[in-house]
Amino acid sequence: MTRERREAALRRHGLTETQDGFTVTLAGFQKAAERARGLRAQGNQEAARMLALGTTDPVRWEHAKCLQIDAFSKESHESGF
Incomplete structure (x- = not known):
């Protein structure tokens, strides 16, 4: 997964990445x-x-963030990132 595809996947799952990890957006x-x-x-x-x-x-x-991280991780794993 390229950096651009990773960023797109993060947006698709409603996540942003910070120094402390992930945060979940309203979406x-x-x-x-x-x-x-x-x-x-x-x-x-x-x-x-x-x-x-x-x-x-x-x-x-926090539960919502975990669900979205799980979905993002699965997508990343499937794409070989």
Whole structure:
């Protein structure tokens, strides 16, 4: 994966990279919520707990970031980055 493709993948997953790691953008938070709803429908209890939290709860944002990092990591791995 080229640097440009990596940056595009980060944007697609709603992540930005900082010195301290990744942060999730509002778009990433929304995508993570969609993913969590799908996981909850499959019986995932962690996703259900995440969705039960308020949208301003920092723990929900942390879960969202983890979901998006997971999706980004899978895409990166599949592309050979």
